[in-house]
Amino acid sequence: MSYKNSSLPVPERVEHLLKAMSLNEKIGQLLQPFGWKTYTKENGTVSLSEEFQEQVKNGGVGSLYGVLRADPWTEVTLANGLSPEEGARAVNDIQRYVIEHSRLGIPILFGEECSHGHMAIGATVFPVPLSVGSTWNVDLYREMCRAIALETRSQGGAATYSPVLDVVRDPRWGRTEECFAEDPYLIGELAVAAVEGLQGERLDAEDSVIATLKHFVAYGSSEGGRNAGPVHMGMRELHESDLLPFRKGVEAGALSVMTAYNEIDGIPCTSNAYLLKELLREKWGFDGFVITDCGAINMLAWGHDVAENGEHAAVLALKAGVDMEMSGEMFGKHLESAVERQLLEESVLDDAVRRILSIKFKLGLFENPYVDPAKAAEVIGCSKHVRLARQIAQEGIVLLKNAEQTLPLKKDAARKIAVIGPNANHMYNQLGDYTSPQQRSQIVTLLDGIRNKLGSGADEQVLHAPGCRIKGDSREGFGQALACAEQADVVIMAIGGSSARDFGEGAIDLRTGASVVTGHAWSDMECGEGIDRAGLELLGVQLELVQEIYKLGKPVIVFYMNGRPIVEPWIDEHAHAIIEAWYPGQEGGNAIADILFGDVNPSGRLTISVPKHVGQLPVYYNGKRSRGKRYLEMDNKPQYPFGYGLSYTEFRYGGLQVFPQQIDPGEEASVQIEVTNVGYAAGSEVVQLYVTDKVSSVTRPNKELKGFRKVHIEPGETKTVKFTLSREHLQLIGHHYEPVVEAGEFVIMVGRNAEDYISANLTVRDEGQTCIE
Numbered sequence: 001m002s003y004k005n006s007s008l009p010v011p012e013r014v015e016h017l018l019k020a021m022s023l024n025e026k027i028g029q030l031l032q033p034f035g036w037k038t039y040t041k042e043n044g045t046v047s048l049s050e051e052f053q054e055q056v057k058n059g060g061v062g063s064l065y066g067v068l069r070a071d072p073w074t075e076v077t078l079a080n081g082l083s084p085e086e087g088a089r090a091v092n093d094i095q096r097y098v099i100e101h102s103r104l105g106i107p108i109l110f111g112e113e114c115s116h117g118h119m120a121i122g123a124t125v126f127p128v129p130l131s132v133g134s135t136w137n138v139d140l141y142r143e144m145c146r147a148i149a150l151e152t153r154s155q156g157g158a159a160t161y162s163p164v165l166d167v168v169r170d171p172r173w174g175r176t177e178e179c180f181a182e183d184p185y186l187i188g189e190l191a192v193a194a195v196e197g198l199q200g201e202r203l204d205a206e207d208s209v210i211a212t213l214k215h216f217v218a219y220g221s222s223e224g225g226r227n228a229g230p231v232h233m234g235m236r237e238l239h240e241s242d243l244l245p246f247r248k249g250v251e252a253g254a255l256s257v258m259t260a261y262n263e264i265d266g267i268p269c270t271s272n273a274y275l276l277k278e279l280l281r282e283k284w285g286f287d288g289f290v291i292t293d294c295g296a297i298n299m300l301a302w303g304h305d306v307a308e309n310g311e312h313a314a315v316l317a318l319k320a321g322v323d324m325e326m327s328g329e330m331f332g333k334h335l336e337s338a339v340e341r342q343l344l345e346e347s348v349l350d351d352a353v354r355r356i357l358s359i360k361f362k363l364g365l366f367e368n369p370y371v372d373p374a375k376a377a378e379v380i381g382c383s384k385h386v387r388l389a390r391q392i393a394q395e396g397i398v399l400l401k402n403a404e405q406t407l408p409l410k411k412d413a414a415r416k417i418a419v420i421g422p423n424a425n426h427m428y429n430q431l432g433d434y435t436s437p438q439q440r441s442q443i444v445t446l447l448d449g450i451r452n453k454l455g456s457g458a459d460e461q462v463l464h465a466p467g468c469r470i471k472g473d474s475r476e477g478f479g480q481a482l483a484c485a486e487q488a489d490v491v492i493m494a495i496g497g498s499s500a501r502d503f504g505e506g507a508i509d510l511r512t513g514a515s516v517v518t519g520h521a522w523s524d525m526e527c528g529e530g531i532d533r534a535g536l537e538l539l540g541v542q543l544e545l546v547q548e549i550y551k552l553g554k555p556v557i558v559f560y561m562n563g564r565p566i567v568e569p570w571i572d573e574h575a576h577a578i579i580e581a582w583y584p585g586q587e588g589g590n591a592i593a594d595i596l597f598g599d600v601n602p603s604g605r606l607t608i609s610v611p612k613h614v615g616q617l618p619v620y621y622n623g624k625r626s627r628g629k630r631y632l633e634m635d636n637k638p639q640y641p642f643g644y645g646l647s648y649t650e651f652r653y654g655g656l657q658v659f660p661q662q663i664d665p666g667e668e669a670s671v672q673i674e675v676t677n678v679g680y681a682a683g684s685e686v687v688q689l690y691v692t693d694k695v696s697s698v699t700r701p702n703k704e705l706k707g708f709r710k711v712h713i714e715p716g717e718t719k720t721v722k723f724t725l726s727r728e729h730l731q732l733i734g735h736h737y738e739p740v741v742e743a744g745e746f747v748i749m750v751g752r753n754a755e756d757y758i759s760a761n762l763t764v765r766d767e768g769q770t771c772i773e
Contacts, residue, residue: 002016003016003017003020003366004366006366006367010358010361010362011358013357013361014354014357014358014361015354017104017106017357018350018353018354018357020104021104021353022059023336023339023346023349024058024059024060024336025059025060025102025103025104025106026346026349026350026353027059027331027332027335027336027349028055028059028060028061028062029060029062029063029106029324029352029353029356029357030062030318030323030324030325030328030331030335030349030352030353030356031061031062031063031324031325031328031331031332032062032063032064032065032111032291032324032325032326032327032328033052033055033061033064033065033327033328033332034064034065034066034074034327035064035065035066035067035068035069035094035110036066036067036069036070036074036076037049037051037052038052038064038067038094039052039067039090039093039094041080041081041082041086041090044086046082046086046089046090046093048093048094048097052094053097053101056097056098056101056102057101057102060098060102060103060104060106061098061108061328062106062108062109062324062356063108063109063110063111063159063324063356064094064108064109064110064111065111065294065326065327066111066112066113066119067087067090067091067094067110067112067156067157068082068087068090068091068110068112068118068119068120068121068155068156068157069112069113069119069120069436070082070119070120070121070436070437071119071434071435071436071437071501071503072501072502072503072504073501076121076437077437077503077504078121078437078439081121081436081437082120082121083121083122083377084120084121084122084123084154084155084376084377084380084381085373085374085376085377086373087120087121087155087156087376088154088155088156088371088372088373088375088376088377089373091110091155091156091157091371092156092370092371092373094108095107095108095110095156095369095370096369096370099369106357106360107360107365107366107369108365109158109159109356109359109360109363109365110156110157110158110159111157111158111159111160111161111212111291111326112152112157112159112160112161112209113160113161113162113434114148114152114157114160114161114162114198114209115128115129115161115162115164115178115433115434116128116129116132116432116434116435116585117148117151117389117585118148118151118152118155118157118160118380119434119435119436120152120155120380120436121436121437122380122381122439122442123151123152123380123381123436124147124148124151124380124381124382124385124386124388124389124586125389125431125435125436125438125442125443125585125586126144126147126148126388126389126392126585126586127389127392127393127396127432127582127583127584127585127588128177128178128432128433128563128582128583128585129163129164129177129178129179129180130176130177130178130179130180130563130564130582130583130607130608131392131393131396131397131581131582131583131584131585131604132144132180132190132392132396133179133180133181133186133187133190133396133607134395134396134397134398134580134582134604134605134606134607134645135392135395135396135603135604135710136186136604136605136607136686136708136710137392137395137710138189138190138192138193139193140391140392140395141190141193141194141197141392142193142194142196142197143197143388144197144388144392145193145194145196145197145198146197146198146200146207147384147385147388148160148162148197148198149197149198149199149200149207149208149209150206150207150379151379151380151381151385152209153205153206153207153208153209153371154206154207154371154372154375154376154379154380155371155376155380156370156371157209158209158210158363158365159209159210159212159256160198160209160210160211160212161212161214161258162194162198162211162212162214163180163190163191163194163195163211163213163214163249164178164179164180164214164215165179165180165187165188165191165213165214165215165245165246165249166178166179166214166215166218166219166220166242166260167179167181167182167183167184167187167218167220167221167241167242167245168181168182168220168608168620169182169220169221169225169618169620170220170221170222170224170225170617170618171225171536171564171565171608171617172224172225172532172533172534172535172536172564172614172617173220173222173225173226173227173532173564174227174499174527174528174529174530174531174532174533174563174564175219175220175227175433175528175529176220176527176563176564176565176608177432177433177499177527177528177562177563177564177582177583178433178434178529179220180607181607181608182607182608182609182620182621182622182642183607183620183621183622183642183704183705184240184241184242184244184245185244185704185705185706186607186705186708187244187245188244188245188247188248188249189248189708190245191213191245191246191248191249191252191254192248192249192251192252194211194249195211195213195249195252195253195254196252198210198211199211199253199254199255203255203362203363203364204362204363204364204367204368206371206375210254210255210256210288210359210363211249211254211255211256212254212256212257212258212291213245213246213249213250213254213256213257213258214257214258214260214293215258215259215260215261215262215269215293216246216257216258216259216260216269216275216276216280216290217238217242217243217246217260217264217269217275218231218233218238218242218260218262218264218269219231219260219261219262220242221233221242222262224532225532225533225617226532227261227529227530227532228260228261228262228299229262230262230263230264231262231263231264231265232265233264233265234265235265235737236698236733236737238264239733239737240732240733243279247284250280250284250285250286251284254286254288255287255288255289255359255362256288256289256290256291256359257280257286257288257289257290257291258290258291258292258293258326259272259276259290259291259292259293259296259322260293260296261293261296261299263304267306268296268299268300268304268306269296270292270293270296270297270299270300270317270320270322271300271306271307271313271316271317271320272320273319273320273321275321276290276320276321276322277320277321280321281321287355287358288355288359289323289324289352289355289356289359290321290322290323290324291322291323291324291325291326292317292322292324292325292326293326294326294327295326295327295329296317296326297310297313297314297317297322297325297329297330297331298310298313298329298330300312300313300316300317301313310330310333310334311333311334311337311338311343313330313334314330314331314333314334314335314338315334315335315338315343315344317330318331318335318344318348318349318352319344319348322352323352323355323356324352324356335349381442386586386587389585389586389587390587390590390591390594391591392585393581393584393585393587393588393590393591393592394591394594394595394600395603395604395684396581396582396584396604397579397580397581397582397584397591397592397595397602397604398579398580398581398602398604398605398606398644398645399577399578399579399595399602399604399645399646399647399648400572400578400579400580400610400640400644400645400646401572401575401576401577401578401646402577402646402648403576403577404576406555406557406576406577407557407577407579407595407596407598407648408595408596408597408598408648409490409596409597409598410597411453411454411597413457413460413461415461415489415490416460416461416462416463416487416488416489417450417461417462417463417488417489417490417491417492418463418464418465418481418484418485418487418488418490418491418492418554419446419447419450419462419463419464419492419494420464420465420466420467420481420484420485420491420492420493420494420545420549421466421467421468421492421493421494421495421542421545421559422466422467422468422469422470422494422495422498422508422524422542423446423470423494423495423496423498423559423561424445424446424447424464424466424492424494425445425446425447425448425464425466426445426466426498426500426508426524427440427443427445428498428500428501428503429470429496429497429498429500429524429561430443430445430446430561430581430583430584430585430588430589431443431499431500431583431585431586432499432528432563432583432585433499433501433527433528433529433563434529435499435500437503438586442586443586443589444586444587444588444589444590445588445589446492446494446559446561446588446589446592446593447462447464447494447589448589448590449588449589449590449591449592449593449594450462450492450589450593450596452589452590452593453590453593453594453596453597453599463484463487463488464484465477465480465481465483465484466481466508466510467480467481467510467545468481468510468540468541468542468545469508469510469524469540470496470497470498470524470526470539470540470542471524471526471539471540472540472541473540473541474510474541475541475544475545476510476511477510477511478545478548479511480510480511481545481549482548482549482552485549485552485554486552488554489554489555490554490555490557491549491552491554491555491556491557492557492559492596493545493546493549493556493557493558493559493575494559494561495538495542495545495546495558495559495560495561496538496542496559496560496561496562496566497526497527497539497561497562497563497564497566498524498525498526498527499525499526499527499528499531499563499583500523500524500525501523501525501528502523502525526539527562527563527564528563533564534614535567535614536564536565536566536567536611536614537566537567537568537614538566538568543568543570543571546558546571546575547570550574550575555576555577556574556575556576556577557575557576557577557578557579557596558571558575558577558578558579559579559581559592560578560579560580560581560582561581561582561583561584561588562580562582562583563582563583564608565608565609565610565611566610567610567611567612567613567614567639569612569613569639572639579592579595579596579602580604580606598648598681601647601648601649601681601682601683601684602645602646602647602648603645603647603683603684603685603686603710604645605643605644605645605686605688605753606640606641606642606643606644606645606753607642607643608620608642609621609638609640609641609642609754610638610639610640611638611639612634612637612638612639613633613634615631615633616631616634616636616638619636619638620642621638621641621642621643621702621703621754621755622642622701622702622703622704622705623701623702624699624700624701624702625699625700625701625702626699627702637755641753641754641755641756642705642753642754643686643688643705643752643753643754644752644753644754644755645686645753647679647681647683647684647685648679648681648683649677649678649679649680649681649682649683649715650677650678650679651675651676651677651678651679651683651685651713651752652675652676652678653673653674653675653750653751653752653757653758654673654674654676654758655672655673655674655720656671656672656673656748656750656758656759656760657670657671657672657673657760658670658671658748658760658761658762661760661761661762661763662762662763662764662765663762663763663764663765664764664765664767665727665730665741665742665743665764665765665767666727666741667727668724668725668726668727669724669725669762670722670723670724670725671689671707671722671723671724671725671748671750671760672720672721672722672723673687673720673721673750673758674718674719674720674721675687675711675713675718675719675720675721676713676716676717676718676719677713677714677715677716677717677718678716679715680715681715682712682713682714682715683712683713684710684711684712684713685710685711685713685752686708686709686710686752687708687709687710687711687721687750687751687752688705688707688708688750688751688752688753688754688757689705689706689707689708689723689748689749689750690703690704690705690706690748690749690750690751690754690757691703691704691706691725691729691730691746691747691748691749692704692746692747692749693730693732693742693744693746694744694745694746694747695744695745696732696742696744697732697734697735697742698732698733698734698735700732703747703749703754705754706723706725706729707723707725707729709721709723721750723750725748725762727741730746730764741764742764743764743765743766743767744763744764744766745761745762745763746761746762746763746764747759747760747761747762748760748761748762
């Protein structure tokens with residue numbers, strides 16, 4: 001029992017425990033069954049299922065997935081789900097049963113989904129990662145991750161399946177909303193912040209959880225933007241682009257990595273020994289554990305077809321470097337027979353068990369396996385976290401157009417405002433995928449936010465009609481919407497997309513806007529996991545609704561709420577103002593109202609290029625110089641470039657300096673620029689630094705982001721913004737797939753987006769090529 005002695009080093013405790021374990025107990029540690037299936041709740045009391053109890057007694061369960069997860073997929077609702085306090089008690093009950101009824105008393109590792117907040121009832125719903133990326137505020141995201149870690153660990157969750165570090169190459173992909181950007185450098189900076197925020201200073205603290213970097217790797221580069229499709233990418237591009245954020249996350253200390261569903265050059269990521277062993281462990285020094293995505297091992301046999309059957313698939317994955325299987329189906333069924341039939345050496349299994357046990361010891365689960373339900377009730381969804389959710393939403397909102405200074409609006413009691421559209425007052429349409437059921441009182445819709453902002457006069461000033469749904473061709477709500485717009489001085493169109501799964505909330509009466517509970521709740525989901533699209537235009541009759549209202553001659557402000565870019569040239573041309581809000585979370589309505597009325601100056605900037613036409617895809621900014629100039633019908637420039645976003649004030653750039661102007665390959669250069677607020681409002685500008693390697697031994701992107709700063713500047717004030725360029729910012733992946741800084745000329749560009757900048761030159765002297773270890 002020396003493994004229970006906390007004074008011993010973790011490796012020694014692991015070895016003592018491993019020697020005491022049977023084959024079945026070892027296999028149990030590699031399994032992560034669905035946690036919500038382990039209990040039932042009746043009359044406020046949680047009971048463990050007989051199946052789970054039997055599994056514990058017959059070898060054990062190492063981990064559980066989503067005990068606290070609630071959504072239509074799990075069929076956990078507000079009625080049968082667990083409140084924050086109940087969830088903590090249930091996790092304690094499960095943990096206690098496992099410790100007391102298994103032979104060795106090894107505690108469970110509870111893994112939870114936390115893409116933009118813990119996916120549990122009552123937890124704070126933050127803006128989706130695409131909105132977080134649009135803040136360009138690394139420190140703010142780190143603070144968000146600290147809040148998520150506290151809420152999750154307070155209920156017993158000790159591992160989370162975030163951050164998502166996929167580089168988006170085709171925004172038709174339904175999981176675009178779960179990603180930060182199309183740029184690997186920006187994603188890498190946010191990856192570091194996520195690891196630092198989630199894992200904290202001490203892994204065994206009551207506000208720390210394991211970060212899981214996912215999806216490893218190139219999941220966002222699938223063929224045609226179809227989920228889990230094959231990836232056609234060379235090794236050089238893989239290292240320069242998609243692997244970069246993962247390397248940064250590993251260097252920051254991440255202790256878990258999740259394999260991607262896709263294949264790369266014919267090899268599935270879940271059975272790719274080069275990625276999981278040679279690169280991740282041997283070269284990068286990763287010392288955590290690798291977990292599969294749900295059902296990924298099954299795909300090896302039934303999808304990728306690189307395995308003959310389930311047993312073969314399980315052996316392939318484990319030998320390649322997988323340690324834990326989410327769902328536990330293939331490992332649980334086949335590993336014992338694989339060892340007995342000598343298809344798998346038990347030593348390979350032992351290595352996986354070691355890595356998992358090491359993390360459990362580091363988390364302090366053996367010493368402190370239980371949590372305080374009262375603490376969970378106190379911190380989950382607390383006012384501090386709600387304020388943080390509002391600030392992130394504010395900073396992630398992007399102003400795309402503001403003709404004739406339509407915005408900000410004045411709080412004029414005499415003005416009437418029509419708030420129209422399917423996303424004006426539908427709470428789930430602003431929350432994104434991977435969201436739990438919500439109490440209506442927790443969510444501030446756009447309509448709520450505007451009414452909150454206008455106060456007592458809102459009932460007289462604000463008119464509302466949904467007009468139409470996200471999908472479908474019903475125009476029965478047009479009449480009511482047009483009637484509202486005719487009475488108004490300005491019209492706000494809340495349109496876009498929805499990643500809302502069917503929460504059973506009922507349909508919306510398009511004539512009155514009232515919720516109508518029916519036997520078949522309407523689902524407008526057009527984005528989210530597994531919801532890929534062939535186009536990027538608005539669905540249904542949304543565009544037609546905007547066009548009909550535009551004919552009334554009123555100022556029209558378009559608010560997009562969505563999980564991927566929207567391509568609508570008519571709106572780009574005709575709308576008086578356009579704001580991209582993405583899915584702004586539970587405080588989205590208040591945040592949008594803050595922007596709308598000028599209490600907050602918009603500072604969000606795009607992290608994904610918005611094309612003029614879907615036929616331009618791929619249109620990401622950091623493409624190769626050889627990609628061509630134009631199509632017959634149009635050029636290949638986006639409608640809104642990477643880094644783009646307007647403000648209620650104006651910033652002027654000047655005085656760019658690079659010094660020294662010549663450096664050796666291993667030296668650093670400083671870059672500074674002066675940014676002046678020449679407008680009449682205080683605001684925050686995102687200063688962006690890009691680098692171009694003019695001549696190189698292998699082809700390079702036209703330009704690459706290598707630095708950014710978000711700075712607040714008062715009217716008339718000038719701030720000097722400084723960057724440091726090191727060898728990491730100037731290197732390329734050379735002929736032997738090693739990072740190299742080559743001699744030659746570099747163009748240094750600093751400005752407000754990828755197409756609006758001033759530039760200077762930097763020379764790297766020819767002193768031979770320097771390899772970067």
